[in-house]
Amino acid sequence: MTARWADPSCPRDERAESLLAEMTLEEKLAQLGSAWPGVERVGGDVAPMQDLFARHAGFASACKHGLGHLTRPFGTRPVEPADGTRRLAAFQRELIDGTRLGVPAIAHEECLTGFTAYRATVFPTALAWAAAFDTGLVERMAHAIGTSMRRVGVHQGLSPVLDVVRDYRWGRVEETLGEDPYLVAMTGTAYVRGLESAGIVATLKHFAGYSASRGARNHAPVSMGRREFADVILPPFETALRDGGARSVMNSYADVDGVPAGADPLLLTRLLRDEWGFQGTVVSDYWSIAFLRTMHRIAATDGDAGARALEAGIDVELPNTLCYGEPLAGLARSGVVPEELVDRAVRRVLRQKAELGLLDADFSPDGTGEEPIDLDPPAHRAVSRELAEKSIVLLGNRDGVLPLAPDTPSIALVGPCADDPNALFGCYSFPNHVLPHHPGHDNGIGTRSLLEALTAELPTAAVAYERGCTVTDFDRGGFEAAVGRARSADVCIAAVGDRAGLFGRGTSGEGCDVEDLALPGVQGELVDALLATGTPVVLLVVSGRPYALGAFKDRAAAVVQAFFPGEEGGPAVAGVLSGRVAPSGKLPVQIPRTPGGQPGTYLHPPLGGNSQGVSNLDPTPAYPFGHGLSYTAFAYEELRLSAAETPTDGQVEISCLVRNTGERPGAEVVQLYTADPVARLPRPVTQLTGFARVDLAVGEQRRITFRLHADRLSYTGPDMLRIVEPGEITVAVGSSSADIRLSGTVLLTGPVRTVGHERRLHTPVHID
Template identity: 80%
Template sequence: MTAPWADPACPHDDRVEALLAEMTLEEKLAQLGSSWPGVERVSGNVAPMQDVFARHTDFAAASKNGLGHLTRPFGTKPVEPADGARQLAVMQRELMAGTRLGIPAVAHEECLTGFTAYRATVFPAALAWAAAFDPALVERMAHAIGTSMRQVGVHQGLSPVLDVVRDYRWGRVEETLGEDPYLVAMTGTAYVRGLESAGIIATLKHFAGYSASKAARNHAPVSMGPREFTDVILPPFEMAIREGGARSVMNSYADVDGMPAGADAGLLTRLLREEWGFEGTVVSDYWSVAFLRTMHRIAATDGEAAARALEAGIDVELPDTLCYGEPLAELVRTGAVSEDLVDRAVRRVLRQKAELGLLDADFTPEAPAGNSVDLDPPAHRALARELAEQSIVLLDNPAGLLPLSPDAASIALVGPCANDPNAFFGCYSFPNHVLPHHPGHDNGIETRSLLEALAAEFPSARIAYEPGCPVRDVDRSGFDAAVTEARRADVCVAVVGDRAGLFGAGTSGEGCDAEDLALPGVQAELVEALLDTGTPLVLLVVSGRPYALGAYTDRAAAVVQVFFPGEEGGGALAGVLSGRVNPSGKLPVQIPRTPGGQPGTYLHAPLGGHSQGVSTLDPTPAYPFGHGLSYTTFAYDRLEVSAEEIPTDGEVEIGCRVRNTGERTGAEVVQLYTADPVAQLPRPVIQLTGFTRVRLDPGEERRVSFRLHADRLAYTGPELRRIVEPGEITVMLGTSSTDIRLTAGVHLTGPVRQVGHDRVLHTSAHVD
């Protein structure tokens, strides 16, 4: 006879209650824990404090009462995809056969630049997705990532990162979607929809405030008031839950104003669940429950740490069960912790397993026959190429040097990122995240450096390559050779930037925070030496964060920025240099003028801008948020605003005509900004409120319109309630936050209106 919880015809809640009634305390707690088989054999960290906390318990012992999660069966070491799928299926069968209730585990993996597994497609880093300003393309990419994960037995992905950038020195800027909460929200929500549509649980991280740490130091405290937290940090998470359907949230390591997120019931329960209506699971960032004892020092024992986290609302402890096992069980047995709190979390975990089909009586872990699993199929590579091409930002091209002439006789290709395909990968890509700990393995995918791609793009040109210097080390021994080749060439392409890694192994990535925003190592000196040759210089920056480029804006013949473009990055960059690809990316973060120009986010109130003599420091960037040039030009005209006045609960349509006035087909990102000149509290000088990408042939024109609801103008007022207030609002259409082409005023009428979590969250766009 089939147990009631195993009957897929029964409602999920009934199945969960039947199973919960059958479980012992130990079986319940097992569903709130996890196991990371084999991690103790990994040389080098792929997670913070792994060397301290990694367990040495065999899988059978760790799962004797069941198991909530299986941690990274593919993302810990290189394994052939089909072999990995078979190994995962074996572990699931052992778990089912070796436990009384036979419940499979949720298998989770990282998937920030694609499925973090050997031989899987390496897509561009998240900051590059944002630079494309194309949520629909990001959604397609995420769906592709999800299909790869599902075919090998994975259920949950630990992405996207919805942290809004506040300080570019933070090592994890590359993992973010930029410095504007609306851009982050729209792009991150698209990623969630794509991953969830493939049947993979999307996990929002890091909830919340992680990116605003003091001095940009990873895990440092966050000093932030409730208004900034509400208006800047929280909106992407809210949209990804309400409009994206995300089913999991991961807590932040940070403490905000002294409160660790992992122990904050106001954040994880009252806001997330009671106000926003979230019904999924909250999973801990790796070892963050134990960190309540070891790092935050708000618990004396592992059991106390577990109690704090469970009461706050963390349902599952990842990546191993350190605190939610026997330390928590002892407190429940003594009555120090109510078993009702355990049941609350177990219900959420079991409901999710029911949704995934893991409780069904006929669930059988299956693995592919033979070696037929392809995690890097042509369709995925095509998506990676499209996204890489759209993410490249042409910052400057004053004399029109780019695109390079197809008849270029000689090109000097210089710089430490010019002949290294791994320079195109983020820190959570498998080649940079895992393979450094497994020497002797190739990347497992086809990759081309820029040198290789440029040779194919310009087959008749003489291309002389010199690295010049390393990415990080202070070594100038290659300067002379690089300068010699630059002098001999018609044009010099200098490829500088980052090498992503983990915990100090790179110049960008988790645990790789920067003291300032100068190019790493002696790369800035190399660029100066190349500029001094007099040969026209194309400065090409491949990085995970924006670096200060103000010293080169008047001297370089062209400047190009790309944020870790993935496995197809070489061909995409070569295509931009040749003109085969017309660049259309826009900056999701500003490019600072000087290395000390921090914090430099565009989203600031009046006192955050240039003070006109009040201070000797000028935060004006070298290149502003939203900036990006093309090999064609675009004209904006015929501004139309549907109403001069709207009530504080109304909406207005804002539109214009955009025309390609150049000789090449190109794509323009039309950006809608708003400003609130007089409000009860200081408001941002300018703020992105909508955007859309439009492709135009030479001479073609199209009408672009936005439907702006008054809810989109809401902010946290003096009483810490989100309000829309009457008054004059400026609406602006442009090609960047400083290149505004059309401006109008709209007057909001009526009373101050308080809005809640049912408010309108996005601005719809339409292209005729």
């Protein structure tokens, strides 16, 4: 007879309770732990302080009583997809056959720029998704990623990153979706929907405040008031949970105002569960529970750290079991830790396993068959290329040198990012994340560098390449040859930027924070030397963060920004340079003028900007948030407001015509901004409230209508309640935060209204 917990026809919660009742304390705690098979044999770090903790890893001992999670069975070392699938199935079979209850584990993997596995598609990095302003495409990408993961037996993905950028010097800017909470919320929610639609549990990270660390230093404390935390940091998580349906959350490493997120019951239980109603699992960031003892020093022993985390609301310890195993068992046996807290977390894990089919009596880990496994199929590459093309931002085209004329005789392609395929990849791509520790392996996917792609794109042009310098060192020995190439060419393309890596092995990525925003190494000097030749220079920045370009803005013939565009990034960039692709990306972050102008963000109150001479420093960026040019032109006309006033619980429609007035098709990202000129507390001078990406043929016009509910104008008031208050609101429509084409006002009437979790979180858009 099938046990009740193994019967898929029984309700999920009943199955979880039935299985929980059969478990010993050791079996319960096993469900809250994890194992990372093989990590102790990996050279270098693919996670923080791996060398300190990996010695504790060991699959055989970890699964004695069962196991909650299997950590990165594909993302630890290069393994052929079919071999990795069989290996994962063998781990699961060992759990099923070798433990008393036979419960499989949830297998999780990283999936920020695609499934982080050998031979899997490398998509653009998250900052590029945001630059595309195309949530539908991001959802399609995430679904594609999820299908690959599900195909090989993976159940949970550790993405997306919903940290709102507060300081561009932080190394993980490339992993984020930019500096605006609404853009982050909409793009991140689209990713969640796509991943979950493929049957993969999406994991929101890092909850919460991680990106606002002091000095932009990784893991550094966060000094942020509760109001800013509520209005800037939390909304993307709330939206992705409520509208996206994410089933897991990962805690932040950082402490906010002295309280580590991993030991904060107000954050992980009262807010997340009691107020927001979250029913899924909270998983620890890697070793963050042990960090409560070793880094935060708020626990004396591993058991104490486990007790603090469990009480706060962390259900599963990743990436292996240090604090939730025997150290916590001893405290539970002695009554120091109530077993009810253990049961609370185990219920959540078992419910999720029931949802994933892992408790079903007929579950088999061996169901993949003998069909070839292609983790980089043409359909995925097509999505990757489309997203790369839409994410590239034309910052400036001062001399109209772009697009390059088809008959351009000679092009000098100079710079360290010109002939390096890995320069197109983010930190969490498999080639940059894992393969540096496994010399002798190729990338496992076909990728054309910019040099290869541009040569194919412009077959009649003579493309001459010189590296000039590296990304990181200070060797200027290649300058002379590079300058010579530029001087003898009709056009010079200077391809500079970042090399993604981990923990200081790159210039962008986790643990790769910077002191200022000058181009790394001597690349800025190389650009200066190229500009001095008199040859028109197209400055191409391929990077994971925005760098200060004010010194080059008015000297370069054109400026292009690409945020790590992925495996199809070479052809995508070449297509924009040639004109085959009309650029349509918009900045999800500002481009600073000067290297030291941080911290800064467009989302600031009046005193955060150029405030009428009260400071000698001008924080005005080189290029503003939302900026991006095209090879065509767009006119904005006929602003219409459905009402001049609306109550504080009402709605107004804001619409305008957008017309392509240029000579070629193009896409425009129409942006809606609002401002509250007089409020109870200082409010941002402008804030993105809606956006729509619209494709327009030559001469075509369409009407864009935003349905703005008063809830979208709410903020955290003096008493820490979220309110909508009466008064005049400015509404503005334009091509960027600084390129406003049409504006008007709406009067909110009636009483101050308090809103909560059920408020409207997005602005619907209709395109006629």
